[in-house]
Amino acid sequence: MPLLADAVADRPTLADVALRAGVSTATVSRVLTGSARVSEGTNRLVQQAISELGYVRRRAPWTHRPTGGSVAAIVTESSERFFSDPFFARLLHGASRALVPVGYQLAFVAVRDRSEYAAAARFVRRGVDGVLLVSSHGPDPLMPLLDTAGVPTVLCGRPLAEHGAPYVDTDNYGGAQAAVHHLLAAGRQRLGTIAGPSDMAASQDRLRGFTETLAATGLEPVAELGDFSLESGERAMTRLLRRRPDLDAVFVASDLMAAGALRALRRAGRRVPDDVAVIGFDDDPVAQHTHPPLSTVRQPVEEQGATMARHVLALIGNGTEPGRSTLLPTTLVRRESA
Template sequence: MAVTRARPTLEAVAQRAGVSRATVSRVVNGSTTVAEPIQQAVRRAVRELGYVPNLAARSLVTQQTDSVALILPEASTRVFSDDQVFPGIILGVSRELEAAGKQLVLTLAESAASHERVERYAMGGHVDGVLFASLHGADPLPGALAQAGLPVVCSGRPLGQAPVPVPYVDVDHVAGVRGAVRHLLDSGRRRIATIAGPQDMVAGIDRLAGYRAELRDAGRRPVEAFGDFTRESGAVAMRQLLARDPDLDAIFVASDLMAHGALRTLREAGRRVPEDVAVIGFDDIELAGYTDPPLSTVRQPIQDLGRTMTRQLLRLAAGERIEPTVLLPTELVLRASA
């Protein structure tokens, strides 16, 4: 017959350390008011006994869970694909939370039913705050959670009218794309097309706006096709552009994955890159350095996006006032494709 070992209690730790139960409680909960030698004695007793704090009981007292949700309104096939933007954001969030002693709760919300489930979970007191990335359209969930009093920070400007302002962190898409298109113009390219991203996402909207603005200032006519940030959509859009405008000699593509698909289509069509068509992408994921030829691209600080939005959320959860908008810079990285 198996014997179940009793779980060490706070009282047992106090007895082993030779201090009161209240002192052990303060040390376990991170108080800095206890003298260092006593803290060391308590920690030693915790290790020796294998004591594990009852987080559920502690959360009832502190009203904190030490957990933060990262909500991605995307299908699992997109998040767990070769699109390195998602892992980069998750890694940045995870590292910042780890440094703060917090737990990451990763949640996908790809359907109306999952949206409702996530809303119930977040409002049920299971997390201390919520991060959003990859929002589509005028998603009401960030505003609803913020209105309910939960700290909320988004990656990317929320679209639509929220009931309360929701702070966000993003990169300067417009400036980054304008710099890329300006480089193509300065290089003597005359027919510059674009493969834009989905127009229900702020990244797709703002990158297209940057392309249009730079061409408008240069007195050039835009040539546009659209994809959904996947490799396959980039290949299809490139075929559409070649059929519509065979004389194009440059293209800005709104993501590196779509640019990879576009490169494949250009090669199949017998177009040399960059001799016949120059190509610039956006993101600077690892793949960009290994395409044929290596891809020029607009680098966005993907991990820093995750880290910065997490720092903002932790400040908000601590009762601090934070900036409503933080824009991170981009950088044009020139390789062999342009």
């Protein structure tokens, strides 16, 4: 007689259905939840695969406390990164302002690497009503775990891998465009950029906004990568100067990296903005306290957190998506560095 665990292990999984149908697991999830964002043909392929494999969805219905409960903010970064980057505090402050008045508390979980993902999913399953997933890198392995758990989830930023969860993003591409236009209008001709991690959509969108806008003018872009930390910005700026000693402007994909870039420029004897103009991204508090104060692209971080919280409350309350994902505007803030 087979053990129960053996019988469960033999059952077809969501991944088996996706493989049979030739689609992603996210698409299978959308079919199972009745999402309108699946074509009739794809829906037919998935339903056929479900029928052929005898797949049965095993997740239990999600329950929540009607008088309030808790929402977990899962940040896929180290705790060191979380506490050193003001973006996260601003985002979670905005989310908390929307959650607390209606009886929900916000819990924080830092997930450093894949070895901690299963533990985070178990934490969620034990009593969290919803999840705000922040700082995803690449196709986040947490998403299938959260989907299996059935927990309502909203993402911070556009994900690299398509799936059914709604997200709230800012106009990273348009913000980078605005920065480049400002630098060109000021007469800068030799522009570089310090981009963020290549496995994040926000980084890709900011880099694309920079390179495409600059390429349209016939100028050649030059780029180096950082990881959104101050130290990486300092190192990347040093590499840019080595590659383009005549650089006269740089767009940096975060204010922390821009603060590091200012350090490198000062050490190299370059005056800002006389020799090199610098524009950051975020409008974090650090931007007002650099020397000189930093021109930057402001993204409404607190509003992004509050919007994510409202979306997850809608999912918790009625189990339906709050509509299409949200894109918030960015604004160029001019200070002394450019």
